[in-house]
Amino acid sequence: MRKVSRMAIATTCLFLLACNAGPNKTNVELVQDMMDQISVKAQDWDSESKDQSTAMLPPENSVARGKAPYKYTTDxxxxxxxxxxxxxxxxxxxxxxxxxxxxxxxxxxxxxxxxxxxxxxxxxxxxxxxxxxxxxxxxxxxxxxxxxxxxxxxxxxxxxxxxxxxxxxxxxxxxxxxxxxxxxx
Ligand code: HEC
CATH class of the missing domain: 1.10.760.10 (Cytochrome c-like domain)
Incomplete structure (x- = not known):
């Protein structure tokens, strides 16, 4: 039992030490997948998009929330x-x-x-x-x-x-x- 708790404390300390790179330094990420996500961030660039921009126009015929289009503009x-x-x-x-x-x-x-x-x-x-x-x-x-x-x-x-x-x-x-x-x- 004692052995187990010592092991647990040691592992936790090691984990904290490994992650914490020190003041004003980027922490070390043990699990890289958490950082490298497929989603693109706002204002970031996107190699997949035509002009590499992440900002996109809404698809045609989109209606803003709470707005109803006026059907008879030309009628x-x-x-x-x-x-x-x-x-x-x-x-x-x-x-x-x-x-x-x-x-x-x-x-x-x-x-x-x-x-x-x-x-x-x-x-x-x-x-x-x-x-x-x-x-x-x-x-x-x-x-x-x-x-x-x-x-x-x-x-x-x-x-x-x-x-x-x-x-x-x-x-x-x-x-x-x-x-x-x-x-x-
Ligand atoms: C800047 C001047 C101006 C303002 C302000 C204005 N109108 Fe007009 N309105 C006109 C003109 C000029 C026409 C004729 C347009 C045409 O048929 O080419 C017109 C046409 C109309 C007609 C059709 C009349 C007909 O014989 O075909 C209606 C009804 C009308 N206006 C209502 C309104 C209402 C209600 C408001 C206020 C919300 C308003 N207008 C504000 C200038 C104005």
Whole structure:
């Protein structure tokens, strides 16, 4: 028994001595396989890859976690017929306030306070922003207006990166409906 424990202590000491190369020195690795792994380290080079870089682009059609791709970027009619307004008919004070606030931040400069196409920058634009209280836009289904905010139309750019919350986009649509109603009165 005594012999065994002496052996164990001696082996442990030897092991520690062998591994520890001293202060500020790389330790001696007895089991080399632990160091030489097949996985590549970030920012390291990779002899197997085409340009020897370990940094790779995500495969085509990858979708970032928590993001859903917008299916209708080039398909306004698809958007119009498939996208349903989750706030349809919700003309509550809270939703209209949300819509008005965001309309006044993002749309009013061009389309005007009452949607008449006469915002402060409109007259300086070569292609005047259209009014949103026309029969044409009244005839757009909610999904079409949501689509124009999301993907833009012609010279009007997309507002998806500014208005990231989709609820806000739908609230703007509802608010535009109130402007259209007012203009017809
Ligand atoms: C920088 C000016 C500008 C801003 C800001 C802007 N738009 Fe536009 N919008 C335009 C122009 C210009 C067009 C016409 C584009 C075209 O068809 O070539 C347009 C077109 C539209 C149309 C289609 C109208 C039609 O008759 O076809 C809708 C709907 C619309 N905008 C809604 C919005 C909403 C909602 C916002 C705010 C989120 C907004 N726009 C912000 C300039 C702007």
């Amino acid at each position: 306004p009619l698809g958007a119009e017929s498939h996208l349903k307004n989750p706030l349809a008919n919700d003309m509550s004070a809270d939703i209209l306030k949300l819509g008005k606030t965001n309309y006044e931040i993002y749309c009013m400069v061009c389309h005007g306070e009452a949607g008449g196409g006469d915002g402060p920058v409109a007259e300086k634009m070569a292609l005047r922003p259209p009014a949103l209280v026309t029969d044409k836009v009244k005839g757009f289904k909610d999904g079409r207006i949501f689509h124009i905010i999301t993907a833009g139309q012609g010279v009007m750019g997309s507002y998806a990166s500014q208005i990231t919350d989709k609820n806000k986009r739908w609230a703007i649509v509802n608010y535009i409906r109130t402007l259209q109603k007012k203009s017809g009165e």
